[in-house]
Amino acid sequence: MDATQYIKDLGLAARGAAMELTVATGAQRDAALRACAAAIRRRRPDIQTANEKDIARSDEFGLSRAMVDRLRLDGAAIEGMAVALEQIAAQDDPVGRTISVADRPGGLRVEKRRVPIGVVGIIYESRPNVTADAGGLCLKSANACILRGGKEAMNSNLAIAAAMREAIASVQLPAAALSMIDNPDHEIVTAMAKAEGLIDVIIPRGGERLIRAVVSAATIPVIKHFAGNCHVYVHSQADLEMAQRIAMNAKCQRPGTCNAMETLLVDRAVAQRFLPAVAAQLQEAGVELRGDEAVCRLVRGAKPADEADWSCEYLDLILAVKVVDGLDAAIAHINKYGSRHTDAIVTESPAVTEKFIAQVDSSSVMVNASTRLADGGVYGLGAEVGISTDKLHARGPMGAEDLTTYKWIVTGRGNLRE
């Protein structure tokens, strides 16, 4: 089928559903979310059968064992989706709230009110549980959504979406509030990115290739969830024991995540005291170190880093390490090579901290804390759509409220412009 027509049909149905959602109450949307949780539990056998189909053909897509593990939906993973949906239902309603209200001259009342965005398109390559999380957050925020998961998880995603659509309809809301694309064609992504008037925003979560494809094609607004090339900078006035604990946690606690550390920067003044010990502990944990000249001199077994290493998101037990000449050099390195995701400083100096916060151009700046803590749950946002690497609209961990916009409501008694 023609991709543009396919998206047009889905988009028109979603637009109609979005219109119905604007007048649904928060209680109705929460009831839909709880019904979704129940439906996912009830249809667990169907979801598992679909998931087994995906796993059976994972060889076709050349998935690594780690990727197959991420794809697998066991009982605990399915129960996890249901629980997440119930938690989203229990959160505060993000829409309908008054952001500000002012009584203006002439008796004009100007209210800024939080409203849903409308139709949200989400394109992802991650585990199938994103279907439930992202779909649930859109429903919570009264948006219709059009979801497009990876082709390797297509059967699992469709089974989860079918359960949710059935549940949404069971509480008299439109099933078209949640659509899952069943067409693996790449042209669908382009058609989504050009669906002006049908989709209000497109959120791509994934690797560079996916993001580039969406951004170059897009004529509608995009909120990117891009790579995390996260840094930890150990300042000369750091508590070096704390710095070592943070470096270990940021690199090793879960190296495959976007908020894991990929580059360690160390002030020259403390390099000799700090580096050999932390390097030994990292190597013991299986981390391969790639350093600049100074690092290679200080650390046995470190390989020389090349220019590409400073920009690389390894998502693996590999770490780039560099010795820098103080705060300004560290900030310049991070702003040049980083991905504006999450960057940390370890220091006891308040003045250094403030300059680092002001000048490092990242969505999350961690002070004496692990980069791994950049997370919607840790920040208190509840479930997250993902971590935005853009600066506009939503930055960093993105929760249900970030799926809303606002409207100006101006009420008069026949007020005119003079």
Added chain:
Amino acid sequence: MDATQYIKDLGLAARGAAMELTVATGAQRDAALRACAAAIRRRRPDIQTANEKDIARSDEFGLSRAMVDRLRLDGAAIEGMAVALEQIAAQDDPVGRTISVADRPGGLRVEKRRVPIGVVGIIYESRPNVTADAGGLCLKSANACILRGGKEAMNSNLAIAAAMREAIASVQLPAAALSMIDNPDHEIVTAMAKAEGLIDVIIPRGGERLIRAVVSAATIPVIKHFAGNCHVYVHSQADLEMAQRIAMNAKCQRPGTCNAMETLLVDRAVAQRFLPAVAAQLQEAGVELRGDEAVCRLVRGAKPADEADWSCEYLDLILAVKVVDGLDAAIAHINKYGSRHTDAIVTESPAVTEKFIAQVDSSSVMVNASTRLADGGVYGLGAEVGISTDKLHARGPMGAEDLTTYKWIVTGRGNLRE
């Protein structure tokens, strides 16, 4: 010169200036704004000489008399720019404020803090005073800006920018905080829209052709300031005298603006009572009426409207008029043909008002008030960058605060992810 290289050079200088602005105080930025006002007053002869050059060649660009009038900078217009800059200086500082702060488990402090966006690109076709307004608002919000005005106003814009750059440097801030493009080449617009890493957001203000060119080329975020196809809907329970006053004001008070009414929708139940009188008054004011069949039957001298009329932003004394069958039909018409800018309802019914507010997908919804009141000044925002017709980041009148984003600042004492 190669457009990409031209923008790269400007962008790198702007990026450096933006970095300096992150550590400038609000008092320094306000001093720069007051210095800009003084410099514009002092260099009034230069600005007028430059403006006369633009006016002398306005024939080359085929400008109408109205457009030449908009281009002209007399003493009052120049003083107006200086006063606007002083008013911006007097506004509250939009950056540095804490949006929220939470103490999270483990002693982690999570702060969401307002920060500048970085480098803002603004492309406009309007009067030269936009150079001072937009440049001033960027400075207020600690952003560097790259401005690109219309070629017909190039000399005027460059003279205003030169005065402001001199003033910014005079208070020890970087002149590169404000750059005015002196190259009329259209490829510059494309290069700006693709300047990833150099420009953080691009704001096009202007006609459909300009907006389309920016949106299709863009790989960086865009906030569109597009057309206003604004509606006034007269509901069956309207105060018809009030409705007539609002219709007259919305159409005639200043028809060339984006928040002027372009289509009047009237409920069938009141059409016969309402239309003949308002039509006569509009016609007396010189308004040409283009109506559907029902309107043409009721209004002497109305021409038949065709499909294109419903989407048209006339910016002139022309009005499309349509009789509709109630609230849902009015909402459907506005969402189909409107431009999501500003739409008004006249009604005495609270239930009808609430549904109109919820379902009309526009940045400003006016209740018993003229569409002409959609304005940053009227809303209490101070000077405005323009009126965003996008839903993301900034919607409707966009002030200095809308030129900011936020950053998450997470402070611990060695906190790790478990």
